[in-house]
Amino acid sequence: MIELGVNIDHVATIRQARRGHEPDPLKAALLAEEYGADAITVHVREDRRHMQDDDVRRIRPMISTRMNFECAVVEEMIRLVEEVKPQDVCFVPERREEVTTEGGLDVIGGFHLIAPAVARLKDQGMRISLFIDPDMNQIEAALKCGADAIELHTGSYAHANTATFEYELARIRKAANFGAAEGLRVNAGHGLNYDNVKPIAAIETIAELNIGHSIVANSVFMGWEAAIKKMKELMVTAKLEAIRPR
Numbered sequence: 001m002i003e004l005g006v007n008i009d010h011v012a013t014i015r016q017a018r019r020g021h022e023p024d025p026l027k028a029a030l031l032a033e034e035y036g037a038d039a040i041t042v043h044v045r046e047d048r049r050h051m052q053d054d055d056v057r058r059i060r061p062m063i064s065t066r067m068n069f070e071c072a073v074v075e076e077m078i079r080l081v082e083e084v085k086p087q088d089v090c091f092v093p094e095r096r097e098e099v100t101t102e103g104g105l106d107v108i109g110g111f112h113l114i115a116p117a118v119a120r121l122k123d124q125g126m127r128i129s130l131f132i133d134p135d136m137n138q139i140e141a142a143l144k145c146g147a148d149a150i151e152l153h154t155g156s157y158a159h160a161n162t163a164t165f166e167y168e169l170a171r172i173r174k175a176a177n178f179g180a181a182e183g184l185r186v187n188a189g190h191g192l193n194y195d196n197v198k199p200i201a202a203i204e205t206i207a208e209l210n211i212g213h214s215i216v217a218n219s220v221f222m223g224w225e226a227a228i229k230k231m232k233e234l235m236v237t238a239k240l241e242a243i244r245p246r
């Protein structure tokens, strides 16, 4: 079918607005699992603007699905990953000044750093994904790095207008099909919401979507349970419609 990784970063963003204790990302993670999340995605940024080291330390032993730990390819983060031991790790690019993750990882340019980091964590039993743009050359580099999975950055698709929508969707479909044919697990995410998720979820070779900001934003008005269930239902419906024999 298709899996939903609920990204809880922005639960922590609200908590960090007052540097207090609520809302607690651990509570968000446990409830997200109850409401249909297949994984809990967390991004510990180098500037610690939302998730904190102690959040991931507390969440990892308590959840019953799996933790998808997003981080930059830097020694400090790799050590935290080694301590926390998430099931999945997704290496992402990071710029301190960015509002959010602007593009995919340059696996070709950063090969000398990324390949050893992938091997180091794979040796410890973790499944390693690389967050990349839907670009064939980057997928080939991800394969050479030994990655188990790729996560296709859907930001350009999410920001597409009526003139560019089909082009951006086709790029993701082509990249997903290529990655899957080469034996990679293909995930996708960034900027997905109730209006744009179905065409991505309908791509048969995509195994998992990681979605955060829109779910957290909608939960303000409809509640955490309804916000997660609505996203999961849209994804599953889209996948079933895509695989139903015609």
Ligand SMILES: CC(=O)[C@@H](O)[C@H](O)COP(=O)(O)O
Pocket (backbone or CB within 6 Å): 007, 009, 042, 043, 045, 070, 092, 099, 100, 101, 131, 189, 190, 212
């Ligand atoms: C890598 C990625 O796309 C997500 O982690 C997303 O960036 C959420 O975190 P930020 O909103 O801090 O970028």
Ligand SMILES: NCC(=O)COP(=O)(O)O
Pocket (backbone or CB within 6 Å): 007, 041, 151, 188, 189, 190, 191, 192, 210, 211, 212, 213, 214
């Ligand atoms: N990797 C993408 C992710 O985890 C969530 O991105 P967003 O839904 O918060 O834009």
